[in-house]
Amino acid sequence: xxxxxxxxxxxxxxxxxxxxxxxxxxxxxxxxxxxxxxxxxxxxxxxxxxxxxxxxxxxxxxxxxxxxxxxxxxxxxxxxxxxxxxxxxxxxxxxxxxxxxxxxxxxxxxxxxxxxxxxxxxxxxxxxxxxxxxxxxxxxxxxxxxxxxxxxxxxxxxxxxxxxxxxxxxxxxxxxxxxxxxxxxxxxxxxxxxxxxxxxxxxxxxxxxxxxxxxxxxxxxxxxxxxxxxxxxxxxxxxxxxxxxxxxxxxxxxxxxxxxxxxxxxxxxxxxxxxxxxxxxxxxxxxxxxxxxxxxxxxxxxxxxxxxxxxxxxxxxxxxxxxxxxxxxxxxxxxxxxxxxxxxxxxxxxxxxxxxxxxxxxxxx
Numbered sequence: 397x398x399x400x401x402x403x404x405x406x407x408x409x410x411x412x413x414x415x416x417x418x419x420x421x422x423x424x425x426x427x428x429x430x431x432x433x434x435x436x437x438x439x440x441x442x443x444x445x446x447x448x449x450x451x452x453x454x455x456x457x458x459x460x461x462x463x464x465x466x467x468x469x470x471x472x473x474x475x476x477x478x479x480x481x482x483x484x485x486x487x488x489x490x491x492x493x494x495x496x497x498x499x500x501x502x503x504x505x506x507x508x509x510x511x512x513x514x515x516x517x518x519x520x521x522x523x524x525x526x527x528x529x530x531x532x533x534x535x536x537x538x539x540x541x542x543x544x545x546x547x548x549x550x551x552x553x554x555x556x557x558x559x560x561x562x563x564x565x566x567x568x569x570x571x572x573x574x575x576x577x578x579x580x581x582x583x584x585x586x587x588x589x590x591x592x593x594x595x596x597x598x599x600x601x602x603x604x605x606x607x608x609x610x611x612x613x614x615x616x617x618x619x620x621x622x623x624x625x626x627x628x629x630x631x632x633x634x635x636x637x638x639x640x641x642x643x644x645x646x647x648x649x650x651x652x653x654x655x656x657x658x659x660x661x662x663x664x665x666x667x668x669x670x671x672x673x674x675x676x677x678x679x680x681x682x683x684x685x686x687x688x689x690x691x692x693x694x695x696x697x698x699x700x701x702x703x704x705x706x707x708x709x710x711x712x713x714x715x716x717x718x719x720x721x722x723x724x725x726x727x728x729x730x731x732x733x734x735x736x737x738x739x740x741x742x743x744x745x746x747x748x749x750x751x752x753x754x755x756x757x758x759x760x761x
Contacts, residue, residue, distance in 0.1 A: 429481035430481060431480035431481050433477065433478065433479050433480070434477045434478050435475065435476075435477035436474075436475070436476050436477055437473070437474070437475055438473075438474040438476070438760070438761050439471070439472060439473055439474060439759070439760075439761060440470070440471070440472040440474065440758075440759070440760045441468065441470070441471050441472075441757070441758070441759040441760075442468070442469045442470035442471070442548075442549045442756070442757070442758060443466075443467065443468050443469070443756070443757040443759075444466075444467050444469060444754055444755060444756045444757065445464070445465070445466050445467075445754065445755045446464065446465055446467065446752050446753075446754045447462060447463075447464045447752065447753045447754070448462050448463040448464065448750070448751075448752055449462060449751040449752065449753055450748075450749065450750060450751045451748040451749070451750065468491075468505070469492070470490070470491070470492055470549075471490075471491040471492075472488050472489070472490055472491075472510060473488065473489050473491075474486070474488050475487040475488070481517065481519075482516060482517050482519075482520065483514065483515070483516060483517070484514070484515040484517060484527075485513065485514050485515065486511050486512070486513055486515075486533075487509075487511065487512050488509075488510045488511035488512070489507055489508070489509060489510065490507075490508050490509065490510035491505050491506070491507055491508075492505070492506065492508070508592065509532060509591070510532070510564055510591060511531075511532055511533060511534065511564060511591075512531050512532045513529050513530060513531030513532060513533040514529070514530055514531055515527050515528070515529045515530075516528045516529075522572065523572065523573045523574065523575055524573065525571070525573035525580070526570075526571055526572045526573050527570070527571050528568070528569070528570045528571075529568070529569050529570070529571070529584075530567075530568050531566065532564060532565070532566045532591055533564060533565070533566075533567065533569065534563060534564055535561065535562060535563060535564060535565055535586065535603055536569070536582035536583065536584070536603050536604065536605035536626065537555070537561065537603070537605050537624075537626040537642060538553060538555075538556060538561065538562075538563045539563070540582065540605060540607065540624070541553060541624075541644065541646075541655070541657075544622075544646050544648060544653055544655060545653070545655055545680060545682075546653075546682070546728075546730075547682075547693055547695075547718075547732070549730070549732070549756050549757070549758040550693065550714065550716070550732055550734060550736075550754075550756050551714070551736065553657075553678070554657055554659065554676065554677075554678035554697045554699070555640065555642060555657065555659055557697070557712075558674075558676065558697075558699050558701070558710070560640055560659070560661050560674065561628065561640055562590035562591065562592075563591075564590070564591035565586040565587055565588065565589070565590050565591055565601075566586060566587045566591065566595070567584050567585050567586030567587060567600075568584055568585055569582060569583060569584020569585075569586075569603075570582070570583060570584060576612060576613075577609060577612040578608065578609055578610075578612055579606070579607045579608040579609050579622070580606075580607055581604070581605070581606045581607075582604070582605050583602070583603065583604035583605070584602075584603055584604075585600050585601070585602055585603075586600065586601050586602075586603060587600065587601070588600060588601030588628075588630040588631075588638065597632075597633065599630065599631040599632070599633065599634075600630070601628055601629065601630030601631075601638065602627075602628070602629045602630070603626075603627070603628050603629075604626070604627050605624060605625070605626045606624065606625050606626075607622055607623070607624040608622065608623050608624075609621065609622045610623070616649065616650065617649075620646075620647050620648035620649050621645075621646075621647050622645070622646050622647075622648075623644070623645055624642075624643070624644040624645075624646070625641075625642070625643055625644075626640070626641070626642040626643075626644070627639075627640070627641055627642075628640040628641075632663075632664065632665045632666070633665075633666060633667065634667075635664075635667050636664040636665060636666060636667055637662045637663065637664050637671060638662075638663060638664075639661060639662040639663075640659070640660075640661045641659070641660045641661070642657055642658065642659050642660075643657070643658045644656065644657045644658075650684070651683065651684055652681055652682055652683045652684055652691075653681070653682045654679075654680065654681040654682070655678075655679070655680055655681075656677070656678070656679045657677060657678045657679075658676075658677045659674070659675060659676045659677065659678075659699075660673070660674070660675050661673070661674040661675070662674075672701075672702055672703075672704075673702070673703040673704070674699070674700060674701055674702065674703060675699075675700050675703055676697065676698050676699035676700055676710075677697075677698050678695065678696070678697040678698070679695070679696055680693070680694065680695035680696075680714075681694050681695075682694075687722065688722075689719050689720045689721060689722045690717065690718070690719055690720075691717075691718055691720065692715075692716070692717055692718070693714060693715065693716045693717075693718060693732065693734060694714070694715050695712075695713070695714040695715075696711070696712070696713055696714075697710070697711065697712040698710075698711055699711075699712075701743075705742065707741065707742030708741070708742035708743055709739075709740070709741050709742060710738065710739070710740050711738070711739045711740075712736070712737065712738045712739075713735075713736075713737045714734060714735070714736050714737075715734065715735055716732050716733050716734025716735065716754075717732070717733050717734075718730055718731065718732040718733075719731050727760060727761040728758055728759070728760040728761075729758065729759055729760075730757070730758040731755065731756070731757055731758075732754075732755070732756040732757075732758075733754070733755055733756075734753075734754050734756065735751065735752070735753055735754075736750075736751070736752045736754060737749075737750070737751045737752075738750045738751075
C-alpha cells in the first residue's frame with residue numbers, strides 16, 4: 397500500500413471515528429466532566445516453575461535429565477493516565493528474556509517497549525467507550541479475547557501461539573461501542589511487523605474485529621453470548637498476501653467461561669514462492685467451583701501449518717486447576733497448576749512431542 401493511500405486511510409478512519417462533531421457544552425445543571433490530570437502506575441508479573449517431562453535432554457556430563465526451571469516470563473510496568481477527560485495515554489515497558497545467540501545478552505532479561513500511545517476519548521460526541529488511538533498499541537483481537545480467556549499467563553492464545561498474530565503493533569485505530577451493550581467494532585491500520593520489529597517496507601496491514609452480543613438483556617443465561625469476526629488484510633510485499641481470518645464464539649457465565657476459535661490464514665512472503673494456506677481451531681472452557689476462587693482450565697488446539705499437506709499437524713492439550721484470590725477490587729492474583737502437551741506430526745525436520753508440568757503465577761495491579 398503506498399504512502400498516499402495509507403495516509404488517506406488514516407485520515408478516513410479518524411474522520412469516521414470522530415464524526416467531525418464539535419464539542420458538546422454541558423447543559424445547565426449538569427456536572428461537568430473531571431479534567432484533573434491523573435497518572436496511575438501498576439504492574440503485571442508472569443512467573444512459573446516448569447518441569448519438562450518429555451523430551452529428556454543431556455547435561456554437560458551426558459546424564460539423561462528432565463529439565464526444570466524457575467522463570468519470570470514476563471513483567472510489565474503499566475503507566476496510564478489522563479490529561480483531561482478526552483485525552484488518555486499508556487506507556488508499558490516490557491521485561492522479557494533475550495533468546496538470541498549473541499553472547500553478551502543471551503539469557504538476560506532485557507527492557508523493551510510494549511505499549512506507548514495516546515488516546516482521544518469520543519464520549520462527548522459518540523457512544524461511551526468509543527475512542528481513537530495512535531502509537532504502539534494493542535491489536536484488536538487479542539486484547540478483546542483475553543478479557544474473556546484470562547489465562548495468558550499460562551501461555552498465549554491459539555492464533556498467537558502458532559505465530560500468526562501479535563498482541564501489539566504500531567498504528568492508528570478506532571473503537572466504537574454500540575448502544576445498549578450490543579457489541580463493538582475495533583479497526584485500524586498497522587505496520588504489520590508487530591511491536592518487536594521495525595517496519596521493513598511500504599505495506600500496511602488493516603485489522604478489524606467486530607463483536608455482536610445478540611441478547612445483552614437476555615438474563616444470566618443469554619447475555620454472556622458473543623459472536624466475533626476478525627480479519628487482517630496485509631502484504632509482505634506487493635502481491636504477497638499476509639491474511640488472517642478468525643471466527644469466534646464465546647460465552648460467559650457465573651459457572652464457567654467458554655470459547656471456540658476457527659482460524660484460516662494465507663502467507664506468501666515472496667512472489668517467487670507459492671502461497672501457503674493454514675487452518676486450525678481451538679476450544680476452551682473454564683469451569684468455576686462456586687465463589688471459592690477455584691476453577692479449572694481445559695483447552696485443545698488443532699493446527700495445520702500447510703493446508704496442502706494433510707500429514708502436517710499440531711495438537712496441543714492444556715488442563716489444569718487454578719486459584720484466583722477473590723475480592724481484590726479490580727486487581728488479580730492467581731496460581732495455576734497445569735499440564736501442557738504438544739504433539740507434532742509430518743514436519744520436516746521432525747519435531748519432538750513435548751509435555752510440561754507447570755506452576756504458573758499471575759500478579760496484576
